[in-house]
Amino acid sequence: MNTRILVTLPLAAALAFPALAQTSSSQDQSNPPAASQSTSSTDTAGTGKAPLQAPAREGFWGRVNPFARKNYVKRQTDPIRDRVNELDELTASNSKAIKDTDARAQAGIKMASDKADMADQHAVDAGNKATMAQQSAQQATTRIQTVETVVSNIDQYKASNQTEIRFKPGQTVLSKNAKDALDEMANAVKGQRGYIIEVQGFSSGKGQAAITSSQKMAESVVRYMVLNHEIPVYRIYLVGMGNAPVASTDDNGKTKHISGGRVEVSLLKNDLEQLSSNSSAPVTSADQQQQPK
DSSP states (O other), rough: OOOHHHHHHHHHHHHHHHHHHHHHHHHHHHHHHHHHHHHHHHHHHHHHHHHHHOOOOHHHHHHHHHTHHHHHHHHHHHHHHHHHHHHHHHHHHHHHHHHHHHHHHHHHHHHHHHHHHHHHHHHHHHHHHHHHHHHHHHHHHHHHHHHHHHEEETTTTEEEEEEEEEEEOOOOOOHHHHHHHHHHHHHHTTTOOOOEEEEEEEEESSSSHHHHHHHHHHHHHHHHHHHHHHHGGGGGEEEEEEEEEOOOOOOSOBBBBSSSSSEEEEEEEOOOHHHHHHTTSOOOOOHHSSSSS
16 A cells, blocks of 8 residues: 555656646746846837747757757757847947948048138238238328329429539630539439429620620530430520629628639439339339239
8 A cells, every 4th residue: 555655646746747847838928027028129129120039838848858958949049149140230330330420520520620721821811912902002102192292393493413614705615624524414314304404604794795605605515415415405494694693692792793704504303303213113022922923
């Protein structure tokens, strides 16, 4: 009797254990973990595919049988391995997209920086051109003021040089000293403008004879300057003063008449020559940059 009981109990336990394992497996399948449910939306959003399903029901012997264990593990790990590979590909694609975006952003920043530098250079160039334009305007204003001054004083001549030519009584021939003095005066006005030469002849004697004699002496001076130095005739003003009183006075303050013959040659200038020299002044660097190429 006791022997039957000892044999029956192990047999009953062996038969009840598979049923209990099968019941536990069915309960696990009917009640999946909350973690797998909570991550389903994440997996779907991350990979674009449905989440992995719970393993199929293998039964007790499919889990315990050592000969079937390798195939079971392979079936369970293949979907996981595929999903991991997909995640790796997705991560690599995202990394590449991030690098491309960063490269485009860096290129855009560099382009914006280059354009900003170019705009700064253009601003500096514009400032330099404005400064040069202001300098040119100031120079033009100065020249205009100079021209206005010259025009207003165009008929205002000032004595620049004066010489006196002496003649022997009754003669109109120029001496060597007289020619040397006229040469010096004529050489000083070559190539110049804005000048006139005043020639006044004086002679001793009285009346019309003195005037005629002084006129001839003055004409000899004018003739020499025109023929030998090519002084334009329109720049020479000649007058025979005869025995007119000399403008200068003696120590007693009285005017005196001259004795013998003489000619006073005076060089008179206005500001026109000064204007000409200013116009031909060297061009400044600002003017050179303003001139078109």
